[in-house]
Amino acid sequence: xxxxxxxxxxxxxxxxxxxxxxxxxxxxxxxxxxxxxxxxxxxxxxxxxxxxxxxxxxxxxxxxxxxxxxxxxxxxxxxxxxxxxxxxxxxxxxxxxxxxxxxxxxxxxxxxxxxxxxxxxxxxxxxxxxxxxxxxxxxxxxxxxxxxxxxxxxxxxxxxxxxxxxxxxxxxxxxxxxxxxxxxxxxxxxxxxxxxxxxxxxxxxxxxxxxxxxxxxxxxxxxxxxxxxxxxxxxxxxxxxxxxxxxxxxxxxxxxxxxxxxxxxxxxxxxxxxxxxxxxxxxxxxxxxxxxxxxxxxxxxxxxxxxxxxxxx
Amino acid sequence: xxxxxxxxxxxxxxxxxxxxxxxxxxxxxxxxxxxxxxxxxxxxxxxxxxxxxxxxxxxxxxxxxxxxxxxxxxxxxxxxxxxxxxxxxxxxxxxxxxxxxxxxxxxxxxxxxxxxxxxxxxxxxxxxxxxxxxxxxxxxxxxxxxxxxxxxxxxxxxxxxxxxxxxxxxxxxxxxxxxxxxxxxxxxxxxxxxxxxxxxxxxxxxxxxxxxxxxxxxxxxxxxxxxxxxxxxxxxxxxxxxxxxxxxxxxxxxxxxxxxxxxxxxxxxxxxxxxxxxxxxxxxxxxxxxxxxxxxxxxxxxxxxxxxxxxxx
Numbered sequence: 001x002x003x004x005x006x007x008x009x010x011x012x013x014x015x016x017x018x019x020x021x022x023x024x025x026x027x028x029x030x031x032x033x034x035x036x037x038x039x040x041x042x043x044x045x046x047x048x049x050x051x052x053x054x055x056x057x058x059x060x061x062x063x064x065x066x067x068x069x070x071x072x073x074x075x076x077x078x079x080x081x082x083x084x085x086x087x088x089x090x091x092x093x094x095x096x097x098x099x100x101x102x103x104x105x106x107x108x109x110x111x112x113x114x115x116x117x118x119x120x121x122x123x124x125x126x127x128x129x130x131x132x133x134x135x136x137x138x139x140x141x142x143x144x145x146x147x148x149x150x151x152x153x154x155x156x157x158x159x160x161x162x163x164x165x166x167x168x169x170x171x172x173x174x175x176x177x178x179x180x181x182x183x184x185x186x187x188x189x190x191x192x193x194x195x196x197x198x199x200x201x202x203x204x205x206x207x208x209x210x211x212x213x214x215x216x217x218x219x220x221x222x223x224x225x226x227x228x229x230x231x232x233x234x235x236x237x238x239x240x241x242x243x244x245x246x247x248x249x250x251x252x253x254x255x256x257x258x259x260x261x262x263x264x265x266x267x268x269x270x271x272x273x274x275x276x277x278x279x280x281x282x283x284x285x286x287x288x289x290x291x292x293x294x295x296x297x298x299x300x301x302x303x304x305x306x307x308x309x310x311x312x313x
Numbered sequence: 314x315x316x317x318x319x320x321x322x323x324x325x326x327x328x329x330x331x332x333x334x335x336x337x338x339x340x341x342x343x344x345x346x347x348x349x350x351x352x353x354x355x356x357x358x359x360x361x362x363x364x365x366x367x368x369x370x371x372x373x374x375x376x377x378x379x380x381x382x383x384x385x386x387x388x389x390x391x392x393x394x395x396x397x398x399x400x401x402x403x404x405x406x407x408x409x410x411x412x413x414x415x416x417x418x419x420x421x422x423x424x425x426x427x428x429x430x431x432x433x434x435x436x437x438x439x440x441x442x443x444x445x446x447x448x449x450x451x452x453x454x455x456x457x458x459x460x461x462x463x464x465x466x467x468x469x470x471x472x473x474x475x476x477x478x479x480x481x482x483x484x485x486x487x488x489x490x491x492x493x494x495x496x497x498x499x500x501x502x503x504x505x506x507x508x509x510x511x512x513x514x515x516x517x518x519x520x521x522x523x524x525x526x527x528x529x530x531x532x533x534x535x536x537x538x539x540x541x542x543x544x545x546x547x548x549x550x551x552x553x554x555x556x557x558x559x560x561x562x563x564x565x566x567x568x569x570x571x572x573x574x575x576x577x578x579x580x581x582x583x584x585x586x587x588x589x590x591x592x593x594x595x596x597x598x599x600x601x602x603x604x605x606x607x608x609x610x611x612x613x614x615x616x617x618x619x620x621x622x623x624x625x626x
Contacts, residue, residue: 039624088496089496090496183401183402183403184538184539184540184541185537186537186538186539187539187540204520207517207520207521208520208521208532208534210537216614217537217615218615218616218618219521219534219537219615219616220616220618221521221532221534221616224498224499224523224530224532225497225499226497226499226500227497227500228497245624248624249624259618259619262617262618262619263618263619263621265618266618266621267624292623293623296623297623301529302530302531302532303531303532303533303534303616304575305531305533305572305575305576305578305579306572306575306576308576308579310605310606310609310610311352311558311561311562311580
């Protein structure tokens with residue numbers, strides 16, 4: 001089934017203790033769309049770029065089935081640009097520049113086909129833009145929202161409006177705590193359920209992801225990489241793998257089960273691991289089916305410990 | 314098979330953002346011995362206490378099969394006492410007092426039966442004491458070492474001597490990084506293998522535990538508790554559950570497989586979750602077989618996502 005992907009298509013400049021990216025293609029929708037494309041050839045991207053954005057990346061997206069009718073190109077405009085520097089722990093980071101450029105005043109337009117998408121991935125953006133897109137979708141089966149602490153600081157009311165209208169919220173652990181005022185994650189998840197989303201995915205980066213739904217909880221570890229080159233976009237990639245997999249499952253099975261949701265978290269975790277291994281989107285774009293299957297095989301062994309009963313004392 | 318448990322039997326005074334423990338029984342060997350006792354009735358505790366230590370706790374240990382012939386009681390002495398205060402995140406903590414008391418000048422004595430123990434759990438203590446105990450064990454089948462960053466700062470040479478003589482090292486993620494100078498945990502684990510231990514368990518608290526052995530890696534999540542009352546002793550409890558389970562498995566199967574090791578990490582994780590739910594050792598001591606089985610059941614569902622093949626795109 002079709003996926004609508006909202007988010008930035010942009011430039012990033014990234015410093016880590018181990019290297020520098022230079023100016024590379026990034027943005028939430030770039031990562032989401034590439035991840036989705038490995039599972040669905042029916043995708044519509046809603047975003048905005050400047051005249052400076054490289055055509056080859058757009059061609060790459062289109063060749064993977066991502067429709068760009070909802071991608072606004074501003075003549076004479078400059079694309080969104082984020083620059084950041086990661087700390088030694090490769091988790092904390094300082095923002096060095098946020099050049100909004102063409103994001104300022106952008107009014108997202110969903111094309112006629114995109115408006116019929118059954119799966120909607122609202123990538124991290126101003127909640128007012130997320131609302132404007134959601135208003136244009138006719139009857140989505142599943143809406144997934146990603147956001148970040150910045151919007152909790154500056155646009156909490158609008159953010160809560162979006163949250164109340166989505167099925168799945170993905171945030172990291174600190175964001176879940178900030179949003180709810182609850183320190184312990186099961187309690188934070190319950191507070192988020194009360195805001196609307198029946199499913200809550202809490203991303204913990206190198207420490208994996210927790211999903212809460214209907215009193216159930218599921219944990220997926222992060223794949224233990226030998227080296228993290230750049231975690232930028234890992235959360236977006238996770239979301240893209242999650243929603244892309246679910247859109248494919250839904251076609252097959254007709255309805256989404258708790259097992260489908262759990263497997264989607266696993267798929268998202270596997271996909272995110274590839275993004276961490278390179279600067280920008282290059283790692284994700286060049287993946288083969290065999291690459292993904294091989295890592296998936298490794299991944300499934302990671303927490304498998306055989307069938308045992310609790311030992312009698 | 315018999316377990317020898319080395320560590321402190323002591324007092325703790327703990328503050329958290331949610332409450333205060335007052336002065337309670339703590340110490341690495343107290344937690345380890347209680348955890349072991351749920352799996353093995355053949356245990357020897359090597360430790361030292363002052364005249365002030367409460368007899369009921371010692372009676373409790375003995376009633377659970379923990380032999381105290383190796384427990385030195387210093388007439389007129391005061392037991393080791395640690396006081397600490399946890400930060401809001403319930404992970405970081407400040408040490409408010411470390412009263413070594415009877416630990417000063419203590420020369421550990423392993424009793425004749427203890428010297429024949431097949432499983433040895435060297436709890437966190439001065440590496441010179443750990444070495445002195447190890448020298449008294451005749452032919453251990455498995456030696457597990459727990460330590461902490463403090464000994465890396467003040468006794469690195471002796472610590473490396475102990476590390477070179479053990480089968481399993483358990484440390485937390487920051488300690489693994491400090492010990493090896495490697496940031497990424499798979500690389501840190503390889504560096505620790507090169508120091509001697511064929512098995513490395515990296516404890517990540519609320520984020521679970523990673524085990525490395527022979528090129529394999531296993532991840533066990535932490536049980537997602539609704540509320541953490543006090544994480545003190547969770548690492549010791551993990552180690553006690555780990556070694557206690559292995560001592561029971563070894564009797565049954567004759568040799569320890571990689572599956573046994575993985576299951577031991579799961580058992581340790583389940584046991585540690587109980588310690589986090591109360592101040593001191595009370596939660597761990599009062600556990601019933603049903604409590605443990607129930608949580609184990611929940612735990613095994615936590616990462617189970619059904620059998621799936623990697624989806625075809």
